[in-house]
Amino acid sequence: MINNQRNKVFVGAMMALLVIVSVAAISPNTPPKNLKVLPKDISHDSLEYLMKFYNVSLKVKCGYCHVKGSKESDANPLKDVTRKMIVMTDEMNSKYLKTITHQPNDTTALQLVTCNTCHRGEAKPKVPAITISKEEHKEHKEGKEEHKD
Numbered sequence: 276m277i278n279n280q281r282n283k284v285f286v287g288a289m290m291a292l293l294v295i296v297s298v299a300a301i302s303p304n305t306p307p308k309n310l311k312v313l314p315k316d317i318s319h320d321s322l323e324y325l326m327k328f329y330n331v332s333l334k335v336k337c338g339y340c341h342v343k344g345s346k347e348s349d350a351n352p353l354k355d356v357t358r359k360m361i362v363m364t365d366e367m368n369s370k371y372l373k374t375i376t377h378q379p380n381d382t383t384a385l386q387l388v389t390c391n392t393c394h395r396g397e398a399k400p401k402v403p404a405i406t407i408s409k410e411e412h413k414e415h416k417e418g419k420e421e422h423k424d
């Protein structure tokens with residue numbers, strides 16, 4: 276009984292600690308020093324949200340791209356790879372996707388590309404190879420496909 280009570284207190288204390296640790300993933304008192312592609316005046320909350328979004332999209336932890344204890348350091352080359360990815364994703368949206376219009380009968384919201392569009396929980400996205408059978412290839416050549424009508 277006493278043990279149970281103690282365990283509860285202990286678990287409660289651990290949970291409080293976890294909350295504090297996750298809230299303090301990025302200190303609000305230290306503004307970013309080395310942003311090269313994200314807006315320099317990005318809010319603390321947006322920066323934290325983005326970083327967590329990268330974690331989840333690639334299924335990695337912060338340390339996959341950052342050296343421990345110094346988030347501004349560029350010693351990990353994956354930070355520069357990620358900068359290219361950020362610019363690439365942004366350009367796909369601003370140059371292409373945002374300029375398309377849906378058909379009048381298509382009322383779905385315009386989809387934009389995110390890291391997760393490609394990564395889906397993998398640091399290096401794997402796309403299964405597709406094979407086109409001989410029959411499919413032949414049908415295509417003979418113009419028997421749906422685009423014929």
Ligand code: HEC
Pocket residue numbers: 300301306307308309310311312313314326327329330333335336337338339340341346347353354355357358
């Ligand atoms: C997929 C790689 C990647 C992951 C994962 C990632 N980051 Fe980042 N982070 C970056 C890149 C790239 C920048 C710099 C962006 C720029 O140059 O505009 C950055 C910048 C930052 C900065 C600003 C540093 C400064 O002073 O300039 C902080 C703080 C930060 N990240 C914290 C985190 C935290 C906390 C996590 C985990 C929740 C995390 N990051 C996960 C790639 C990543």
Ligand code: HEC
Pocket residue numbers: 329333353356357360361364388389390391392393394398399400
């Ligand atoms: C259009 C698809 C696409 C989008 C969008 C995309 N990526 Fe990638 N990313 C890739 C591919 C493909 C690779 C693997 C390239 C290679 O090394 O062969 C990759 C590689 C990476 C790597 C290197 C992983 C490693 O271990 O070498 C990081 C980090 C990364 N992407 C982060 C991001 C982040 C963060 C975003 C969103 C800002 C993003 N990517 C958006 C397709 C994409």
